[in-house]
Amino acid sequence: MSTVGLAFKVALVYYLVTLCDNGFLSWQCLTRPIVIAPLTGLVLGDFHTGIVMGAELEAVFMGISAIGGSQAADATLASCIAVAYTILNNTGIEDGIALSLPIGTVMNGFGQFWQPLVYSPMAAVWEKEAVNSPNTFFIKNVCFYAIANLLNSVVLFVAIAFGVVGLNAFLDKLPPFIMRGLGAASSMMIGVGFAILTSMVWDNEIGIWFFVGYVLVAYAHLNTVAIALIGAAIAITLFFSHKRVIDAKNELLAAGVKAGAETGEEDFF
Amino acid sequence: MAKKEFTAQENSVLKQMWLRSHMTFINFSMTKMEANCFTMTLMPALKTIYEADSPEMKDALQRSQSFFNTHAVPLAFIAGLTYAMEKDHAEGKVDTTTIENIKAALMGPTAGMFDSLFFNCLRVIAAGIAIGLNRQGNFLGSVIFILLYGVTQSIAKYLLLTAGYSLGTTFIDQVFNSGLIQVLTKCAGVLGLMMVGAMTAQMVGVPIALTINTGAGEVVIADVINSIFPGLLGVILLFVMVNLIKKGWRPTQLIGMIFIFALVGALIGLF
Known part of the structure; x- marks a missing residue:
């Protein structure tokens, strides 16, 4: 099949997955690289590459995802394009991974440009709609979203149909150190996502557990399922021992209130 | 209840x-x-x-x-x-x-609590397991x-x-004033941090290709560093970035910094 035909298929998968998840599930799950990359691989005829790239892309984008509406890179578009680049050009997975973050950043810039233009002016319209014609509010929302969501899909179609093969030809002409640098960058870039995650969760009191997880892999070579189970056991134990302290504190407080004593809220942590 | x-x-x-x-x-x-x-x-x-x-x-x-x-x-x-x-x-x-x-x-409180439960904990665990399987x-x-x-x-x-x-x-009144929310958030944080640590060890790497010729043979610098602490450079890189984020760096700036670092490094033969 021609590149244009394949690009159409990928754009269709992207459209359906984003419509389904962002519109009707809100899981932020099907749009993750680990799901969309295998699907992209499937329609491009190389399921295996899609599955393996899904794992690598998920690692790259793990910490880089939307919280409260702002993000640094569009993981979904980047995954589609990176997989298409790798399969259509028959390059190694590393090249596709190395290109995914810059592509995701550019694509995200595009989204941040058009989304406020389309959705923000609508806010006032929706308010009037909700109050004056509540019966059609639901169906209007669905239709509007179904149309607005087309925009990214069209961009994705154009990018794959007319961009990825040319991009490969261009990169081939560059001196070899550039691709070597991009490859080195890709394994360091995974660290960016993890650094964002770490800084969100980090708390000096519990920071040491990061190294416990690290050591379980680096020295004990355990897999992630085993570590998740060990971690869950530790977290549950910690929760119940803290809970006992809090219960005791609340009982004391309640007793204090009964006795008519004024007790100030203590900060427990 | x-x-x-x-x-x-x-x-x-x-x-x-x-x-x-x-x-x-x-x-x-x-x-x-x-x-x-x-x-x-x-x-x-x-x-x-x-x-x-x-x-x-x-x-x-x-x-x-x-x-x-x-x-x-x-x-x-x-x-x-x-x-x-x-x-x-x-x-x-x-x-x-x-x-x-x-x-x-x-x-505010529900967003914080569920971000730490679902986004920073369950998602990281699910992705950790999924990445392991998909890689194969x-x-x-x-x-x-x-x-x-x-x-x-x-x-x-x-x-x-x-x-x-x-x-x-x-x-x-019961739940939000009892202090249990903070405890739950913290315990989810323990699990989340362990998974992030585990995946850092699995995936983050600084692939330096330097060797030193000692006369008796070539010494691969990466092997020396890894024998001190496996993946030491990756952990250092990670915590440098955590510090930069705390100083207010945007993710886009970090990505840009890594690209420049990697390209310059490749040019001078570091990678």
Whole structure:
């Protein structure tokens, strides 16, 4: 099949997955690289590459995802394009991974440009709609979203149909150190996502557990399922021992209130 | 937590609300954020409480359109709670300011709590397991990711929606003032950090290719460093970036820095 035909298929998968998840599930799950990359691989005829790239892309984008509406890179578009680049050009997975973050950043810039233009002016319209014609509010929302969501899909179609093969030809002409640098960058870039995650969760009191997880892999070579189970056991134990302290504190407080004593809220942590 | 029996009408309303609460991010705007989903979720409930086109109905719809933003899962909880409060309001027991205030007061804490439970903990675990399987070419990883991170959100939504409706406002005082939320957040953080640490060891690397010729043979610098502490450079890189983030660096700047570092490094033969 021609590149244009394949690009159409990928754009269709992207459209359906984003419509389904962002519109009707809100899981932020099907749009993750680990799901969309295998699907992209499937329609491009190389399921295996899609599955393996899904794992690598998920690692790259793990910490880089939307919280409260702002993000640094569009993981979904980047995954589609990176997989298409790798399969259509028959390059190694590393090249596709190395290109995914810059592509995701550019694509995200595009989204941040058009989304406020389309959705923000609508806010006032929706308010009037909700109050004056509540019966059609639901169906209007669905239709509007179904149309607005087309925009990214069209961009994705154009990018794959007319961009990825040319991009490969261009990169081939560059001196070899550039691709070597991009490859080195890709394994360091995974660290960016993890650094964002770490800084969100980090708390000096519990920071040491990061190294416990690290050591379980680096020295004990355990897999992630085993570590998740060990971690869950530790977290549950910690929760119940803290809970006992809090219960005791609340009982004391309640007793204090009964006795008519004024007790100030203590900060427990 | 006493279980309350729902009437047939309540059950059908709650089911519709549950389905509609899945549209959290539809037509998301920076000005109102998730307000459209909140209106749609609440609408089946409002229709049973107020008469169509009555001024009360219009007021309630207007209320539902105020700015709303939290994690997708507790949206269902707040919607269930608002259902209970609107019902009380129709009976004259709760005033509109209370409804607005409770909604606004719950957005922040629920967002923080569910981000740490679902986004920073369950998602990281699910992705960690899925990445391991997918790397071996096993699609099961993606399926497990959807089950662990996606389907669980829907189940949690249903439980929280019904809990919010049946417990009403009494529940908020109990849970949010008892201090259990902070403990739960912290314990989820322990699990999340362990998984991030584990995946850092698996995936983050600084692939330096330097060798030193000692005369007796070549010494590979990367091997020397890894024999001191496996993946030491990756951990150092990670914590340098954590520090930069705390200093206010944007992710885009970090990505840019790594690209420049990697390209310059490749040019001078470091990588």
